[in-house]
Amino acid sequence: MALIDNGVYVHGRRVETPKNLDETYRSLDAHGGIAWIGLYRPSPVEVASVAREFDLHPLAVEDALSGHQRSKVERYGDTLFAVLRPARYRDEQESIEFGELHLFVGPDFVVTIRHAESPDLAAVRRRMEAHPELLAMGPEAVFYAILDEVVDGYEPIVTGLLNDIDEIEDQLFGDSDDDALSRRIYELSREVINFQRAVHPLAGMLEWLRRGSEKYRIDEELQRSLRDVLDHVIRVNERVDSFRAILENALTVHSALVARRQTEAGLAQNDEIKKISSWAAIIFAPTLVGTVYGMNFEVMPELHWAHGYPMAIGAMAAFAVGLYGVFKYKKWL
Template sequence: MTVIDNAIYVGGRRAASPAVLAETFEALEQHAGGFAWIGLYRPDAAELGVVAEEFGLHELAVEDALAGHQRAKLERYGNTRFVVLRPARYLDEDERVEFGEVHLFVGGEFVVAIRHAEKPDLGRIRARLEAEPPLLARGPIGVLYAVVDQIVDEYAPVVAGLENDIDEIEEQLFSGDAAVAKRIYDLSGEVMEFQRAVKPLREMIETIRDELHDDQGEPELELRRAFRDVLDHVIRITERAEEYRQTLQNALSVHATLVAQQQNDVMQALTETSVAQSEQTKKISSWAAIFFAPSLVAGIYGMNFRHMPELGWGAGYPFALVLMFVSGFILYLIFKSKHWL
């Protein structure tokens, strides 16, 4: 059963608790000046269709309420407001933000609250209002205020959780942890989703506040003050969320700079190693060439062929020694002038 609670309120008091929706509509007719508050959890098309037909809900709003996955918004269809809110809660164990969705149809004598996630607990809001008859006596607009106020209050732990995550990222950023980039990216997505949930509330609350008038057309000062207080909270949360987004963008830039610096350090070390190896190669090649010249002379005169004129030459041996020394010395001077040695 998707009907979580179903009640008729008159003068801030619960006057009836119909068991089924059909009885709700009949009871509302019997309690003049009252209003119905119906709480639904992921209703199907048939069930919401019954409510829509009875209260004249616009088909486009009903379609949105059934589909879910809507952005936070306020739309008017005649005398009925269709409000979409995006509650959020911070999960300490997973260190992430979980988002929900609440749809409200607010008319002159009814409130239909549709919840698409486990949170927030709208039953707690109902219990709070039933303990405050003067606020509940304001009718459907009082219920709307209480729901918005509760959802905005529940943003506070989310802000604290995000701030703690960002502090951890700042520490992780300079520790060389390779996983920090993914964490920054994931957290940036959560912050942007949080901004999409909170940012529309400012215009939404201002619009509702400015529309509040009593039966004589005078401004509803009490409720306007209440909505203004919620608006102040929304503005502060919006500013904090924007600060978090900027901080994460800066963290991502710093991370990119650190990675680039590390890559430069590695490339510089490789370049220095390559240069050192090149110098060693030059030295080895130079000495190999110097020793090759005497070896060439010695190899030629060590072949001992019969017809070699130099073999019978008396100065042949000293000439060969001088030739080996001179050729090696000349090569040494050449390599030394080129700074290979």
């Protein structure tokens, strides 16, 4: 059932809980007050019913049906239409799960359309019903309470991202799999960017609402609440911006460390090649002398010379010692 919770409130107190939308319309006409309708993935027929009853703008209705909207707020006559992106952090996967919440706020109604499990609007409703004086301030009070709930839900995400970034910084200078660490930094950076897209528009939205408070005669207490939410959003934006900068720096540092390790490995390999080449050259010289006199030609004067053997051994030793000294001097050995 798309209708999750539904109430008609007079002077901040629930006077009726209609079972369907038609009963809600009749109850609102009978009692006055405000209607707070909570829908979860409603059908086009249900959204069309609400649109007809409250004269919602077709463009806003189209956005609510299609989903996948960016965070925004727009005014159509006496009705506010807002799109919020609630989110929650899944620590094991190091990913952020985004929801989508559409709100229609009019003079005597609030309609919420959720496309995901979050946020927990039941908690907002319970909190508002526990303070009838807040609900008595009208639909704007409900709207601001929902805004506050969505923004408060960002704090655990900030904490989760901070913990993961701390772990990455520890791994940067430790023994870790380079490929796995690079992937972790990249994927976390992608989550931070997506989070920025959800959070950054809120500051402009709230500032726009704040500027319109005087024109639409918003209660002073609600204006204070709005400023508090705006301050919270600004702090979250600053933290998220710093996270993105830290991750970009971490990726740069990681790339530099990987390059340095590869360079050191290459230098070590070059040293080994030098040693192998040096010993091969040292061994080659005696081998060459021995090979010449091992060809078994009959006409080789040195074969019948009394000092031929000592001279051959001496030549081999001289070549070997000479080459060893040269390579030692050049620090190849």
